[in-house]
Amino acid sequence: GAVLVDQVGYRPGDAKTAVVRADAATFSVVDAESGETVASGDLSEPTDDDASGDTVRHAAFDGVTEPGTYRLTVGDGAVASHEFDVGASVYGRTLAEICRRYTLRRANTRIDxxxxxxxxxxxxxxxxEARTYFADEFHDEGDRIDARGGWYDAGDYGKYVTPGAVTVAQLxxxxxxxPDTFQSEQLALPEGVSTADREAGLPDLLAEAKFELEWLERMQRPDGAAYHKVAGQSWPAMDTRPTEDTQPRYVFGLSTYGTGMVAGVMAMAARVYREFDADFADRLLANARDAFAFLESNPDPIFRRDDGQNDGSGGYAKETDRTERFWAAAELLKTTDESRFADYLETQVAPQFEATPPAVSWVNTLLLGHWAYYTAEAADPDRRSAVGERLVAEADRLVEHVRSEGYRVALSTDQYYWASAKLxxxxxxxxxxxxxxxxxxAYVDAALDQVHYVLGRAPTGRSYVTGSGEAAPENPHSxxxxxxxxxxxxxxxxxxNAEGGDPALDELIETEDPPPAKCYLDETASYASNEPAIDYAAPLVVALAEVTPASAV
Ligand code: 9MR
Structure with missing residues (x-):
């Protein structure tokens, strides 16, 4: 674990850097099959990395462009990295597996x-026939709602509107x-796509996103508001198969932040699906308008969780909604060109134009809003350029930070909290x-550095993607x-996750006090560091789509 690389690999033309924490001065790149040295060079001077507590050197091997499988060794060759590939299609399998994983999370569906x-x-x-856990103007408590469909969120079997919406938006x-990266009949899941969608040439990724969109649609009330989640009242034991979790399932809660996200993702989807299925696109746009109408008639944030003392599902609690209202209006503006959505932005959420959006997450989707606005034809030119300049300024800040980090991570030392790999x-x-x-x-290089980090060039020496890399998680909390x-x-x-949050991780932190970037356990028990979730993988689809030709998926 002294020589860290992206264990999947690098594209021939990309920058290639290994992080070395052995005390050596030189490195070699060795062909894994023949043992032949194909490149060698000097390591950089050592630097201290705060987040990991490591002293690291860098090996730059951009010159290795010949497709193949390699290891990087240092000093006399006794210390070697894991194997990695160089090739134009290196990320294809990982991308395909991430996309297929969504299909393999379909709830209420036979998986074979x-x-x-x-x-x-x-x-x-x-x-x-999920039961409402509340009474409202449409339902008595205990009424039945068709809440079938959608993906299981994570290691649990809950289905949550807000991570669902932000995940689909990123897909x-x-x-x-x-668009060229994603094709029909690409992900080898024939049963997951309807015949009509197949005939229309709907790419498999969009067929999968459609499955979640149809569930989000079921989670909308007649007045457009979005319920919060579907789950049982208690967490099933870890060895419970989906079919064995027979407890009653409830529809819990409602939120304006989630309603804003549903408006945003539906408006986006109305655009994307139109060329394949105009009827579906019309329906999506109607859903978006319904959700938006609810926001207009309910100007104050509403967050109802409704599950009281139950402990059987996650909170995804958020008491504010301005950033999601901004996204909703901006995305509707982009899709429809209607000035009323620009008016809403100016009169209801104008301060959000001046905010620097954090990375996209269920906690904050302002960046999706800024992006929709920036790319909307009906945007005000001055507003548009201000939004663009803000994004560039944030990117410059990130690049500078990435360069200052030993592991070239965009995370600052205080950002190693729950789901840091996603962040x-x-x-x-x-x-x-x-x-x-x-x-x-520099932007693309620094973006790829984040891919390299989660695929193994990390202080723990691990890839954080199951099935990708020699040292990938083997005991995910699932x-x-x-x-x-x-x-x-x-x-x-x-x-x-330096904040801990599960007993196993808490104990590690208490007994060993590891540096933030090493607060990780490849143990089933560690849901605060080793649980996969739909929204964690979503940005990786965005990043890998950028660097993967369709033929490789
Ligand atoms: O991803 C969520 C993370 O941002 C929160 O900090 C954490 C604690 O509230 O919850 C995470 O979401 C979990 C959800 O509540 C229930 N399903 C599993 C999710 C992943 O751990």
Whole structure:
């Protein structure tokens, strides 16, 4: 673990850097099959890296462009990295596995996957008649709602509107930025796509996103508001298969931040699906308008969780909603060109124009809003350029930070909290968007650095994506994995979390006090550092789509 590389690999033309924490002065790149040395050079001077507590040197081997499988060794050759590939298609398998993983998370669906061997279901048939846990103007308590469909969120079997919406938005963003990367009949899941969608040539990624969109649609009330989640009242044991979790399932809560996200993602989807299915696109746009109408008639934030003392699902609690209202209006402006949405931005959420958006996450989708606005034809030119300049300024800040970090991570030392691996990649996606405003190689390089980080060039020496890299997570906190014994590839786990949050990680932190970037456990018990979730992998789809040709997926 003294020589850290992206364990998947590098594209021939990209910058290639290994992080070395051995006391050596030189390095060699060795062909893994023949043992032949193909390149060698001097390591950089050592620097101290705060987040990991490591003293590191860098090996730059940009010159290795010949496709192949290699190891990087230092000093006399006794210390070597994991294997990695160089090739134009290196990220294709990882991207495909991440995308397929969404299909393999479909709730209420029989899963019988010849590729991974995952087999169960259909789980949670009770979702077809989920019970309302509340009374409102449309339902009495205990009424039944058809809440079937959608993806299981993470290691649990809950289905949550807000991570669902932000995940679909990023899959659609990946498609809108790189439509050629995603094709029909590409992900080898024939049963997951309807015949009509196949005939229309709908790319498999969009067929998968559609599955979640149709669930989000079911989670909308007649007045457009979005319920918060579908789950049971208690967490099932880790070895519970989806079919064995037979407890009643409830629809809980409602929020304006989630309603804003549903408006945003539906408006985005209305644009993306139009060329394949105009009726579906019309429906999506109507959903977006309904959600937006609810926001207009409810100007103050509403967050109802409704599950009281129950402990069987996550909170995804957020009491504010301005950034999601901004996204909703900006995305509707982009899709419809209607000035009323610009008016809403100016009269209801104007301060959000002046904010610097953090990386996209369920906590804050302002960047999706700024991006929609920046790319909307109906945008005000002055506002538009101010939004673009803000994004470029943030990208410059990120690049400078990435360069100052020993592991070239976009995370600052205090950002190693729950889902830090996702945050690193999402910050990489900020850089990719900035590159469209102002094309700079440094933005793409620094974005790729985040990919390299989660694929193994990390202080823990690990890749955080199951199935990708020689040292990938083997014990993710996942009930489907634990109960079926099938290790599903394509999961990005949360990664280092210096705040702890589960008993196993808390104990590690208490007894060993590791530096922030090493607060990680590859143990099933560690849901605060080793749980995969739909929204964690989503920015990685955006980033990998950028660097992967369709033929490689
Ligand atoms: O991803 C969520 C993270 O941002 C929060 O800090 C954390 C604690 O509230 O919850 C994470 O989401 C979990 C959700 O609540 C339930 N399903 C599993 C999710 C991933 O850990």
């Amino acid at each position: 996957d010849s590729v991974t061997g995952l087999e169960y279901g259909p789980g949670h048939p009770q979702d077809r 659609l963003l990946a498609y809108e930025r790189n 690193a990649v999402a910050q990489g996606c900020t850089l990719l968007l900035a590159n469209d405003v102002e094309a700079r190689e 009930r489907t994995v634990e109960s079926t014994g099938v290790d599903v590839p394509g999961n990005l786990v949360g990664g280092p």
